[in-house]
Amino acid sequence: MSVLRKIHHLLFPRRCLLCGTVIKAGDRICEGCNESLPFIGGSPCFFCGFSKSDCRCNQRRHFYDAIVAPFYYEGEVAKGIRRLKFSGKAENADYFGEAVSVCIGHFYSELKFDYLTFVPETEDVINERGYNQSRLISESISKRLNVPTKELLYKIFPTKPQRTLSAAERVGNVLGVFEAADEAELKGKRILLIDDIKTTGSTLNECAKSLLIGGADSVFCAVAAISRSRNQDADTTASETASQK
Numbered sequence: 004m005s006v007l008r009k010i011h012h013l014l015f016p017r018r019c020l021l022c023g024t025v026i027k028a029g030d031r032i033c034e035g036c037n038e039s040l041p042f043i044g045g046s047p048c049f050f051c052g053f054s055k056s057d058c059r060c061n062q063r064r065h066f067y068d069a070i071v072a073p074f075y076y077e078g079e080v081a082k083g084i085r086r087l088k089f090s091g092k093a094e095n096a097d098y099f100g101e102a103v104s105v106c107i108g109h110f111y112s113e114l115k116f117d118y119l120t121f122v123p124e125t126e127d128v129i130n131e132r133g134y135n136q137s138r139l140i141s142e143s144i145s146k147r148l149n150v151p152t153k154e155l156l157y158k159i160f161p162t163k164p165q166r167t168l169s170a171a172e173r174v175g176n177v178l179g180v181f182e183a184a185d186e187a188e189l190k191g192k193r194i195l196l197i198d199d200i201k202t203t204g205s206t207l208n209e210c211a212k213s214l215l216i217g218g219a220d221s222v223f224c225a226v227a228a229i230s231r232s233r234n235q236d237a238d239t240t241a242s243e244t245a246s247q248k
């Protein structure tokens with residue numbers, strides 16, 4: 004390490020992307036986080052994304068063909084996603100992008116995707132947050148897989164945060180709020196749809212439906228983390244994120 008870098012590290016110590024503890028220069032996450040990552044182990048159920056041993060979905064079908072994720076939305080991974088979403092830690096997107104890329108390489112290795120796209124947000128949300136974290140994750144995956152990220156979905160109505168609603172209400176909340184790009188861009192294409200968290204899957208399902216109506220041939224999903232609890236506060240609250248800053 005150069006003297007300048009050493010000084011920089013002393014003045015601005017590197018912190019674990021997930022939990023925020025100080026770590027060695029060159030590391031991205033701390034040892035504690037690394038040892039307790041909530042990986043979705045074993046072979047996954049492609050209907051719900053859980054490991055087969057945890058799956059209770061009875062192979063419930065969706066508009067997307069399959070979903071995969073590296074992590075459950077738990078512990079330090081949940082913290083890391085909340086820091087990305089609510090505390091301006093945009094650099095966390097690349098950590099999750101890398102993890103999702105490995106997962107895609109593993110489980111979708113036989114598939115050739117024309118485009119990656121992401122769950123869109125309204126202008127207001129993007130302006131407030133500074134970015135759409137799902138787009139950043141998608142762009143990070145694009146770099147690694149050499150498949151372009153393309154904006155193919157638009158959120159035309161604002162929605163209530165899904166965390167405030169029951170599973171049944173979540174379906175209605177996102178119904179008809181997405182619009183797909185022109186048919187010329189979608190016709191016959193196999194799309195990989197990216198998001199940060201899947202809870203009930205209503206948002207991904209509605210996005211996949213819009214892409215298919217728009218002319219896409221098929222839609223597969225990959226997300227950073229899947230919540231095992233339908234009532235889990237996947238979007239968390241402002242007070243909690245404020246305390247993480």
Ligand SMILES: [Zn+2]
Nearest residue numbers: 019022033036
């Ligand atoms: Zn950590």
Ligand SMILES: [Zn+2]
Nearest residue numbers: 048051058060
């Ligand atoms: Zn399942």
